[in-house]
Amino acid sequence: MNPLFNIFLRGFLFAQNNPQIIYTLFLVVMIPSAFFFTSEQFLRIARENQDLFERNRIGILQDVFVLFAKEHVDDASYLSTHIQSIVEQNETVTRLQVMRKNTSSEFIIVASKDDVDVGTPFVPDPLSSALFSNATGRPGESFAAKFFTDGVRYWRSVRAITDASSAMPVAYVLTDVSMAEADAVARKNIRSAYLVLALIIFLIIVLLARQARIIDYATLYQKLKEVDHMKDDFVSMAAHELRSPLSIIRGYTEMLADGEKLSPGGQTNLKHIDDAAVHLNHLIGDILDVAKLQEGRMSFRFESRDVSKDIAEVVESFMRVASDKGLKLSYENISLPLISIDPDRFHQVMINLVGNAIKYTPSGEVRVITSQEKESVVVRVSDTGMGISAEDQQKLFQKFYRVKSEETSTITGTGLGLWITSQMVKTMHGDIAVESIKGKGTDFILRFPVIKESPTA
Numbered sequence: 001m002n003p004l005f006n007i008f009l010r011g012f013l014f015a016q017n018n019p020q021i022i023y024t025l026f027l028v029v030m031i032p033s034a035f036f037f038t039s040e041q042f043l044r045i046a047r048e049n050q051d052l053f054e055r056n057r058i059g060i061l062q063d064v065f066v067l068f069a070k071e072h073v074d075d076a077s078y079l080s081t082h083i084q085s086i087v088e089q090n091e092t093v094t095r096l097q098v099m100r101k102n103t104s105s106e107f108i109i110v111a112s113k114d115d116v117d118v119g120t121p122f123v124p125d126p127l128s129s130a131l132f133s134n135a136t137g138r139p140g141e142s143f144a145a146k147f148f149t150d151g152v153r154y155w156r157s158v159r160a161i162t163d164a165s166s167a168m169p170v171a172y173v174l175t176d177v178s179m180a181e182a183d184a185v186a187r188k189n190i191r192s193a194y195l196v197l198a199l200i201i202f203l204i205i206v207l208l209a210r211q212a213r214i215i216d217y218a219t220l221y222q223k224l225k226e227v228d229h230m231k232d233d234f235v236s237m238a239a240h241e242l243r244s245p246l247s248i249i250r251g252y253t254e255m256l257a258d259g260e261k262l263s264p265g266g267q268t269n270l271k272h273i274d275d276a277a278v279h280l281n282h283l284i285g286d287i288l289d290v291a292k293l294q295e296g297r298m299s300f301r302f303e304s305r306d307v308s309k310d311i312a313e314v315v316e317s318f319m320r321v322a323s324d325k326g327l328k329l330s331y332e333n334i335s336l337p338l339i340s341i342d343p344d345r346f347h348q349v350m351i352n353l354v355g356n357a358i359k360y361t362p363s364g365e366v367r368v369i370t371s372q373e374k375e376s377v378v379v380r381v382s383d384t385g386m387g388i389s390a391e392d393q394q395k396l397f398q399k400f401y402r403v404k405s406e407e408t409s410t411i412t413g414t415g416l417g418l419w420i421t422s423q424m425v426k427t428m429h430g431d432i433a434v435e436s437i438k439g440k441g442t443d444f445i446l447r448f449p450v451i452k453e454s455p456t457a
Helices: 003-017 019-072 076-089 126-137 180-259 264-295 308-317 319-324 343-359 390-395 417-427
Strands: 093-103 106-112 142-149 152-162 169-178 303-305 328-331 339-341 365-373 376-383 431-437 441-449
Touching (some): 076 106, 126 142, 264 417, 303 343, 308 328, 343 365, 343 376, 343 441
Antiparallel strands (some): 365 376, 376 441
16 A cells, blocks of 8 residues: 555544644644735735825925915026925935926926926826826826836826916926835835744744644543543442452451450450451442542432431440540530431541541540531531641642651551541531641531521411
8 A cells, every 4th residue: 555645544544533633733724824814914005005195295295396386487496496495305306397398298397406407308208198198187186106217116296387377287397206215114114024923923833733732632631531530440349349358357257256265365366357357448438438429429318417416426436445545535415406418428527537536646635516606517526636737737638648747657547538528528518627736636627507497487
């Protein structure tokens, strides 16, 4: 097969699989073309306006000259003096002559910026003949046309000088004005404008080229998302599969503990096995919760509830753990207004917070305090533990984040508990915050909106 065809085919397939590249190529062609077309249109309009301005300027020059020349058309010396004055003030005027018609095809110069021209005949070329013809037919107007000599652009203009009584042409003013200086400035400005335009187009092409690279990044990002999704699926599947053998391990440890007379060393080892299984079970539960929360698959069953009893149950379940560690765990059970929560998820939130408070408090006490503030139920889990620095507080609810210090080096954990807790609280329309001073203790504060009672009829 033709190698050129193969290249074309691969390019076509790539464009088909990445339609953004077609859009990028379209922009690479269209945007510079639009800039160039717009610039050309602007230059065309500018040139037309410049021509109109130059024509009007020459016409005004001739109109002013004719105003006083009417009364002195026979005084060649007077006309020449004024012509010199006008030329001195307008350096671009290369010819300014007054002439009378001698024959049908010849004129006699009666006044000029150059004295040597006075009295000499002037035979008009086709351009000048057309201008003289127009000026004769409409003596009240100036007629101008462009011509080029040695690459320099000129305007030639002719206007009739009429007799005061008959309004018939008795003489003519012929003016040549050089546009060399104006054209030089215009070329310089146009060149600068084109350089700026080229720079802009270059920058646009660079940006569009970067967009083409972004397409590659987008493709890579899509593949990474697919890999990440596969990873989540694998983690979720692995966590589910680990639950079965873990349940078997715990079942056998319970059977051994209940049915066998083990030595003290055997009982200790069996307890270590069971503790490790429980810890692994918690890790698997955290991983599954993360997967469900990320994919929006975690279900919530909301109900209106006074959570004081739920909190009391959690606190009671940790009494033995706190006592074994030498901590005081307290909670004043007071009636609270109704809030809308999922009881199971709220129970899990409280277990995480109270469990963390006990875990990170070497000595002292852990208190759970509830209250009503305005339209919210507030649950505060307060401890006298290690405390958290201001820097760590900002990252505390991030996934997999753990406070790293000498005090926490021996405490195990995945850094998922607080992230799961914060996500559950937010899903239940609550808010979680932390207040802490390093070395003094930490308060985790939950706020849930009170259910407003419907007004009775």
